[in-house]
Amino acid sequence: MFTRVGQSIDEIGRITQFMGRILHAAMFNRCSSHVIFDQIWRVTLQSLSTTALAGFFVGGIMTVQFTLQVKEFGALGYLGGLSTSGTIREIGPLLIAFMLSGKVGAFTSAELGTMRVTEQIDAIRCLGADPIQEIILPRFIGIVISSFFLLTVGLFMSIGGGLLMGIVFSNISPEEYLRHIPSIVTFPSILSGMFKCFVFAMVLSSICTYKGYSTTGGAKGVGRAVVSTAVATMVGIVIADWLTSLISEAIMIAFVGEL
Amino acid sequence: MIVEFKNVVKSFGDRQILKGISFGIQEGEIVFILGTSGTGKSVTLKTLVGLLRADSGEVWIDGENVTHFKEKDYLPIRKKCGMVFQHPALFDSLSVYENVAFGLRKHYNLSEEEIHKRVTKCLDLVNIHNVEDKLPQEISYGMQKRVSLARTVAVDPKILLFDEPTTGLDPITTNAVNQLILNLSHTLKTTSLVVSHDMHCALDIADKIIVMDQGEIVARGTPEEMKSCEHPLVKDFLKEALDVH
Numbered sequence: 116m117f118t119r120v121g122q123s124i125d126e127i128g129r130i131t132q133f134m135g136r137i138l139h140a141a142m143f144n145r146c147s148s149h150v151i152f153d154q155i156w157r158v159t160l161q162s163l164s165t166t167a168l169a170g171f172f173v174g175g176i177m178t179v180q181f182t183l184q185v186k187e188f189g190a191l192g193y194l195g196g197l198s199t200s201g202t203i204r205e206i207g208p209l210l211i212a213f214m215l216s217g218k219v220g221a222f223t224s225a226e227l228g229t230m231r232v233t234e235q236i237d238a239i240r241c242l243g244a245d246p247i248q249e250i251i252l253p254r255f256i257g258i259v260i261s262s263f264f265l266l267t268v269g270l271f272m273s274i275g276g277g278l279l280m281g282i283v284f285s286n287i288s289p290e291e292y293l294r295h296i297p298s299i300v301t302f303p304s305i306l307s308g309m310f311k312c313f314v315f316a317m318v319l320s321s322i323c324t325y326k327g328y329s330t331t332g333g334a335k336g337v338g339r340a341v342v343s344t345a346v347a348t349m350v351g352i353v354i355a356d357w358l359t360s361l362i363s364e365a366i367m368i369a370f371v372g373e374l
Numbered sequence: 375m376i377v378e379f380k381n382v383v384k385s386f387g388d389r390q391i392l393k394g395i396s397f398g399i400q401e402g403e404i405v406f407i408l409g410t411s412g413t414g415k416s417v418t419l420k421t422l423v424g425l426l427r428a429d430s431g432e433v434w435i436d437g438e439n440v441t442h443f444k445e446k447d448y449l450p451i452r453k454k455c456g457m458v459f460q461h462p463a464l465f466d467s468l469s470v471y472e473n474v475a476f477g478l479r480k481h482y483n484l485s486e487e488e489i490h491k492r493v494t495k496c497l498d499l500v501n502i503h504n505v506e507d508k509l510p511q512e513i514s515y516g517m518q519k520r521v522s523l524a525r526t527v528a529v530d531p532k533i534l535l536f537d538e539p540t541t542g543l544d545p546i547t548t549n550a551v552n553q554l555i556l557n558l559s560h561t562l563k564t565t566s567l568v569v570s571h572d573m574h575c576a577l578d579i580a581d582k583i584i585v586m587d588q589g590e591i592v593a594r595g596t597p598e599e600m601k602s603c604e605h606p607l608v609k610d611f612l613k614e615a616l617d618v619h
Contacts, residue, residue: 230465230466233461235465237425238464239465240424240425240452241423241455241456241457241459241526242476242477242480242529243449243452
């Protein structure tokens, strides 16, 4: 038990160190913008439809759940505001990040792991180049930017999904659904959701690039790397969610006075 | 000596892979390291090029003690030491042309025209034609190995390191690759260190042969000296080389 806890702490330390190396490379080394755009394009195309679909249904689920609660209090008019606020601030970023971790995280980890076990990463070093600069940094930046973009798209789709379910399931008009959104979903709430999206994207890209880069043991090793990426990103995202909630709340209280 | 190992020890966990090996290579020589699987041959090559670091002992390359070099200090050393891996290790997202041009773009400030000339020359050297635009997975394994060799020689290294260059190749391609190592040595005047199981090829083209067993050097000498060596492992290798050929 203690050994496993120790190993996990050790692993977190190594991922943080690895992230430090990437950020150092980002600050002091050149990285081909062509490769970064290629990554952004690939990751975005790969996941746009699934993220949009997932976002749409997350919004729908939130509306259905809130309908059951607000109906009891006769406050159906607040359904749109409450559902959208909950989705934007918490559930939307979380669920969409989970989905991205399965898709983008697993893909990147498998790709880098295969490069490791087929000695492509060693070949880069032998050709006098730095693998962090050549293959990790473009992927890291690409995943952070496209995940942030995808999460944002997912959030806006979730508003659409919530609206549709509000009309179909809760029998309220679009005007009624949308009326209280501006008063409940404040600008700080949107910022809080965006902040979460950014942090989740950083966590996701750090973990999947680290796991892929440190793969050992042939095809089995690649399989292990993909599985452990899926688990580690899920756990990492949940922990990051908890931390960002605390930070967001503290910032809001400090600057706005209330949430 | 252009390459020198002085009492190099390397362990992975409790397992000692290199048990204090020492050898030297003169400029322009072709040296073969032979041994059964798991005796530390590839670890020797990777320690030489800095992919692995020695636990103790010294590694000298071209008059420099590189044992405690940091990763960034190794970059110019790796320009001198080209390594051909056991797997072709071609970058699968880049075309054959871009694979060969990769090192040139990193090390030299060349125009596209100069890069094109150099890439074409290197591909000619390994007898690869009309596949420049293909991805590595679209060409055969033998061709991938030769492209890998072209990529390595493109940056004009003084020392060429081959990790089992003929493993997984048919006999005809094996002969072609062996002949290529010899030709490169003559035409480019490079020093070659080849890790292999192939005693027949070593007898044909090596200037010196080193035989390793269990992380130690058990025999060394010229091909002629090896033929009269009494060590059982060398005798086994010789027997198989004579049986097969």
